Amino acid sequence: MELLNIRNLSIEYKTKSGTVKAVEDVTFEVGEHESLGVVGESGCGKSTLGVAILRLLPPNATTKGEIIFNGKNLLSLTNEEMRRMRGKEIAMIFQDPMTSLNPIMRVRDHFFELFKVHEPSMKKEQMIKLASEALESVGTDPKRLDNYPFEFSGGMRQRVMIAIAIALKPKLLIADEPTTALDVVVQEQIMQVLKNLMKTKNMSLILITHDMGIVSELAEKVTVMYAGNLVEHGEIKEIYNEPKHPYTKMLLESIPNIKLDDMELKYIPGSPPDLKNPPKGCKYYPRCPYTKEICKTKEPKTVKLGDRKVKCHLYSGG
Amino acid sequence: MVENSNQMLSSRLSSFIREMLGDSSGIMALAGLTILIIFILMALFAPIIAPYSPVQPSGNPLSPPSWHHIMGTDNMGYDVFSRFIYGSRMALTIASVATLIAAGIGIPLGLVVGYFGGAVDRVITMIMDSVYTFPGLILAIAIAAVLGPGIINISLSIAVVYIPTYYRVIRSQVASVKNELYVESAYSIGAKTSTIIFKYILPNVLPSIIVVLSMNIADAIMTEAGLSFLGLGITPPTPDWGYDLANGQQFLISNDWWMAFFPGVAIILIVLGFSMFAEGLNEYFNPNIGEKR
Numbered sequence: 001m002e003l004l005n006i007r008n009l010s011i012e013y014k015t016k017s018g019t020v021k022a023v024e025d026v027t028f029e030v031g032e033h034e035s036l037g038v039v040g041e042s043g044c045g046k047s048t049l050g051v052a053i054l055r056l057l058p059p060n061a062t063t064k065g066e067i068i069f070n071g072k073n074l075l076s077l078t079n080e081e082m083r084r085m086r087g088k089e090i091a092m093i094f095q096d097p098m099t100s101l102n103p104i105m106r107v108r109d110h111f112f113e114l115f116k117v118h119e120p121s122m123k124k125e126q127m128i129k130l131a132s133e134a135l136e137s138v139g140t141d142p143k144r145l146d147n148y149p150f151e152f153s154g155g156m157r158q159r160v161m162i163a164i165a166i167a168l169k170p171k172l173l174i175a176d177e178p179t180t181a182l183d184v185v186v187q188e189q190i191m192q193v194l195k196n197l198m199k200t201k202n203m204s205l206i207l208i209t210h211d212m213g214i215v216s217e218l219a220e221k222v223t224v225m226y227a228g229n230l231v232e233h234g235e236i237k238e239i240y241n242e243p244k245h246p247y248t249k250m251l252l253e254s255i256p257n258i259k260l261d262d263m264e265l266k267y268i269p270g271s272p273p274d275l276k277n278p279p280k281g282c283k284y285y286p287r288c289p290y291t292k293e294i295c296k297t298k299e300p301k302t303v304k305l306g307d308r309k310v311k312c313h314l315y316s317g318g
Numbered sequence: 319m320v321e322n323s324n325q326m327l328s329s330r331l332s333s334f335i336r337e338m339l340g341d342s343s344g345i346m347a348l349a350g351l352t353i354l355i356i357f358i359l360m361a362l363f364a365p366i367i368a369p370y371s372p373v374q375p376s377g378n379p380l381s382p383p384s385w386h387h388i389m390g391t392d393n394m395g396y397d398v399f400s401r402f403i404y405g406s407r408m409a410l411t412i413a414s415v416a417t418l419i420a421a422g423i424g425i426p427l428g429l430v431v432g433y434f435g436g437a438v439d440r441v442i443t444m445i446m447d448s449v450y451t452f453p454g455l456i457l458a459i460a461i462a463a464v465l466g467p468g469i470i471n472i473s474l475s476i477a478v479v480y481i482p483t484y485y486r487v488i489r490s491q492v493a494s495v496k497n498e499l500y501v502e503s504a505y506s507i508g509a510k511t512s513t514i515i516f517k518y519i520l521p522n523v524l525p526s527i528i529v530v531l532s533m534n535i536a537d538a539i540m541t542e543a544g545l546s547f548l549g550l551g552i553t554p555p556t557p558d559w560g561y562d563l564a565n566g567q568q569f570l571i572s573n574d575w576w577m578a579f580f581p582g583v584a585i586i587l588i589v590l591g592f593s594m595f596a597e598g599l600n601e602y603f604n605p606n607i608g609e610k611r
Contacts, residue, residue: 056505087507094506099499104521113517114507164507 002029003171003204004053009065011048011057011228018276022048022061024228027302028309030172030221035198035205037215037236039251040225041272046208049225050174053206054092055082070171088118091165095177097158101149108145110164118168134167135160137200138193155186162193169201176208191217212255216240224248227273227283234308244310246288282313290314347598353591361406368400372557376400380574390576392562393569396555402580404557409588412473413538417531419477424484425527431485432492433515443489450482454537455544462550472551476541480534487530491523498522529600536592543585559584 011023023045030036038046051057053067055074067074069090074082086092094100101110111131115122122130132142138159149157158178165173175194179187195218198205207219215222215236222239224232224247232245243249250268270287273279279286285295294313302311339345360367370376375395376387383390389398431439449457461475495501496519504518545551546560554561559581566577 054506056502083508083510085508086505092503092506094499094503096499100503102500102504102518102522105517113504113509113513117508117510117513161503 003032003034003070004030004206005066005068006049006053007066007068009049009052009063009067011045011052011064012062013058014060014062015276020275021278022228022275023052025065026225026228026230028223028230028233030204030206032171032204033198033202034221035207035219037219037222038206038208038225039210039212039215039222041210043272043275044225045228045275046210046225047176050092050176050206050208053172053174054086054090056086056092084118087114087165087170088168089170090172090174091168091170092174092176093158093161093165093178096181097154097161098181100161101152101157103149105149106145107147107149107152107160110160111145111167114164114167130167131163134163137166137197138163139189153186154182155189158182158186158190159193162190162197166197166201166203170203172204172206173197174206174208177210178207179211179214180209187214194218212252224251227278228275229283229311230302230309231284231311232309234306238308244305244308244315245312246290246314247284343598343601345598346594347602350591350594350596350598353587354595357406357588357591358410360403361410364403364407368397368403370397370400372396372400372404373555380569380577382574383576389580390574392566392577393574394555398562398576398580401557401562402559402584405559405562405581405584406588408469408552408556408558409539409542409585412469412476412542413535415469415473416476416538416542417480417535419473420480420534421484421527421531423477424481425488427481428485428488429492429515429520429523432489433496433511433519435493439489442485446482446485449478450486452479454479455541458541458545459548459550462545467551467553469552472542472545475545476538479541480538483530483534484527487526488523491526492519495519495522525603529596529603532592532596532599536589536596539585539589539592 006029007027009023009026010021013020013022026049028036038049040046048057048061052061052063053069053074055063057063063075065075069085074085077085101107105113108128108131111134112127115127115130128145131145135142135145140156140159140163144152149160152160162178178194179190182190191214194205194207197203198218205218207215209215219236221234222236223230224239224245226247232239232243232248239248240252243252247268250266253266254268256265268287273283273286279296281297282288282295282300285291288295292313298313300311300313301316302309303316305315335348337344339348373396376397377391377395379391379393379395381387381391387397387399389402392398392401427442431442458475458479461478462472465471465475501514501518504514509518542551543560543563546558547564549561549564551560552558554565562581563578563585566574566579566581569577
């Protein structure tokens, strides 16, 4: 059974200058103990997607569709029921570890806050024990529970964030660009931490990132998003070996590779469309080298190719 | 254990003082603090320090400063020095009660309104801004005239003037802090809204309030003295600098300067103390304020 089923999810932001369609008709699922990478350029709706699962979108956002987690539609829960899910069933870590911790609270108190919300009867010794275990599982000395956030480096803070997120053993961890703000060496350490956790804890992971390398290291499946649309979804090996959607192809080609003879860096010309006023038809056609007439007028349907989903006219027979 | 924490406290305190003495803003804050401590001690130990009762004639009326009455006596024969000492009680009491009331209303209001925003925010901000545009003393006079004399009434009328200051400072700070990532991550662990407001937002906006607080007490002392000066404050013969100043002023023309001079000096000194303390703290908390470009 799937742990998370996202069905026809659409999210719009109402702004003064118009409605932004941040996510459009996205459908995918995450199995138990599975890790899914969500990749795409900035502004393609991947972070919105992650935050939407926790229902933490700003009030000007409207969400349509279904987010079924463990058999329950999260979008139909009351606010109170949803609050009890956060941190206990679904946890999230954010992009910038430098500002993710309250500067005037000890690390210990961040853990205690989480425990108080979900296990009000928990004794203090038990809280310290759980927090220490969580810190140890991310490779941090439990003695540092008494420290304040400013006494930690960025990488250490991200470890602490991960430790807080996993302390109550959630079923799903959403990591929104967990390594983007960190330097490469620390990135690698954090990836190792996440990898170990995936091995030892019974947990699913949604890894939101723009870094294709990180996804290939950690995820089993990958969802490629472009301009709020899911353009390709499937097993990571298949997609990396044989990308179907032109966007995925170009995205993979644009990863810098030191072994290439041709030293020129490949890139995707143009920039993502304005989501207030997206192009008609396929959102990608202005940048796509395979554009046909139909792409400019008709939005492609998502087609299944084996285990894989692709949203492109090249494969829909049109 | 106790000794240990005492030691830690004293070593922290001494390093704090050393740090404060290191730069000009620190010295200013310490000088202000010293003045304040002197006045507070004066208020606390007034019965011991004051040589005579402040509300009973203790010598000939209008005698100039002498060894018996180092600040002279007033037109009723009260000892000016004793009234000087006791006056600090009234000034500090009313100023701190008024400031506490103002902070007690303004801070929670700014916190909640700043956090939730929306239509309530617009309405309350409009009300606060219209109070803020009033000249403080005139508003206080109007309210004091309606409420009548008495410590609580005077404190209330002064408090109303300062509520908007707290409200505005807190509201604008909350508006920026509520979008910090640590607030969002508090949500992501399921924290309640009340927890977020009081544990994540309030402590992070408090430092700016401490400065406003000490600045406001200085202002409140001025306003209190102003009200008493105009006869809207404390009923005589309760010792009060504002009243004494007003009373002594009539006798300046006959060269009996000491009656107005000493209460005036007291008001100037205590306001100076609070202002220096506030300004020093402000520079201490925001080190780039006095920086040259």
